[in-house]
Amino acid sequence: LLGYGCMRWPMKKDKDGKDQIDQDAVNEMVDYAYKHGVNYYDTSPAYLQGQSEAAAGIALSRYPRDSYYIATKLSNFNNSSREASLKMYYDSMAALKTDYFDYYLLHAIGFSYEVFEERYIKNGLLDFLMAEREAGRIRNLGFSFHGKKEVFDIFMNLHEKYHWDFVQIEMNYVDWKHAKAPDNVNADYLYAELMKRNIPATIMEPLLGGRLAKLPVAIASKLKEREPEKSIASWAFRFCGSYPGILTVLSGMSSMDPLIENVETFSHFKPLTEEEISFLQEMADLMEGYPTIPCTACAYCMPCPYGIDIPTIFRHYNDAVNAGDIAQSHEQKDFQRLKRRYLVSYDRAVATVRQADHCIGCGQCKSHCPQSIDIPRMLHRIDAYIEKLRRETL
Numbered sequence: 001l002l003g004y005g006c007m008r009w010p011m012k013k014d015k016d017g018k019d020q021i022d023q024d025a026v027n028e029m030v031d032y033a034y035k036h037g038v039n040y041y042d043t044s045p046a047y048l049q050g051q052s053e054a055a056a057g058i059a060l061s062r063y064p065r066d067s068y069y070i071a072t073k074l075s076n077f078n079n080s081s082r083e084a085s086l087k088m089y090y091d092s093m094a095a096l097k098t099d100y101f102d103y104y105l106l107h108a109i110g111f112s113y114e115v116f117e118e119r120y121i122k123n124g125l126l127d128f129l130m131a132e133r134e135a136g137r138i139r140n141l142g143f144s145f146h147g148k149k150e151v152f153d154i155f156m157n158l159h160e161k162y163h164w165d166f167v168q169i170e171m172n173y174v175d176w177k178h179a180k181a182p183d184n185v186n187a188d189y190l191y192a193e194l195m196k197r198n199i200p201a202t203i204m205e206p207l208l209g210g211r212l213a214k215l216p217v218a219i220a221s222k223l224k225e226r227e228p229e230k231s232i233a234s235w236a237f238r239f240c241g242s243y244p245g246i247l248t249v250l251s252g253m254s255s256m257d258p259l260i261e262n263v264e265t266f267s268h269f270k271p272l273t274e275e276e277i278s279f280l281q282e283m284a285d286l287m288e289g290y291p292t293i294p295c296t297a298c299a300y301c302m303p304c305p306y307g308i309d310i311p312t313i314f315r316h317y318n319d320a321v322n323a324g325d326i327a328q329s330h331e332q333k334d335f336q337r338l339k340r341r342y343l344v345s346y347d348r349a350v351a352t353v354r355q356a357d358h359c360i361g362c363g364q365c366k367s368h369c370p371q372s373i374d375i376p377r378m379l380h381r382i383d384a385y386i387e388k389l390r391r392e393t394l
Helices: 023-035 052-060 082-095 113-121 125-135 149-157 187-196 217-226 232-241 256-267 274-287 310-323 335-349 375-391
Strands: 002-005 011-013 019-021 040-042 069-074 103-109 141-145 166-170 201-204 246-251
Touching: 002 256, 023 052, 023 256, 040 201, 040 246, 052 069, 052 082, 069 082, 082 125, 103 113, 103 125, 113 125, 113 149, 125 141, 141 149, 149 187, 166 187, 187 201, 217 232, 217 274, 232 246, 232 256, 232 274, 246 256, 310 335, 310 375, 335 375
Parallel strands: 002 040, 002 246, 040 069, 069 103, 103 141, 141 166, 166 201, 201 246
Antiparallel strands: 011 019
């Protein structure tokens, strides 16, 4: 059931100080995953500033092609002309060192049917992809969904015409009932609609961008009381894997520790009971009381033209919320401790030149966010909080 999401490959600095994928580390992790039965690898031309597919191709091509499945996407957000889209398709094939795709997705559709038409219908690309499926160069054709319920319903109605072989949805025990409206849909609805039509689902964001591995202390303790030997993250993976019709549960593992842990979870997989699922829904209800930012660290908002490290800023803030380390007033007894902890950890997590105060509100990031976060507003909110901490005017 465990699939490898290739959106968070480990990075290192090149000789010029620029970020590049650490290919040796990727090879090591793919070796471990492959030898432990992980055979589904999901990537995209959009991941890691275009480096993800090539890294996956290098790592996977060392193994027999028929022993693993490649999933990639037509990520033609910025230029959907027929020429550019066809080039992206064939470039993916070259980067992944293959002459066919096991799974091919129309990437991140759902916010607007009109945009879908521009990206795939008017340029003839969907007709082309269906012909490629007929020719065997695409074994399974589907789409990944972020967006509005009414748009999802349109794509479900189009199933009779296009015969989607699978659909990738965001599913976890928080989004099951608490997906952030208006531009996201509860996963229980998405899943049910797919199952009505016998369309297999691939699952993205089972950990909600890592947030379900770093729960608020009060909630994490409740999970640990029930399963002291199991990780917090394992509950989220077991939730997704407990439902029928799931093709694979993707995890973007960027280091060996979570890879080893996740392989262990799925190697000895134990589906959740109905009572355990109800328990997780109670935990999801409790999480609604924590004002975290619904960022999944997908990094579609990057690179920022002003160098701001948006995902890390949001992750740092969410970690502080979950730990109970957000000060409410300069008059509270532990204000100085909370102030020091937040400011020191912020400077350690985010380089000064990449912090929130550099945001000018240009909004370039906003349209790229699958979670529909008002990123400039959130950055300004965090920066205002930091300034109040420093001035002790909270």
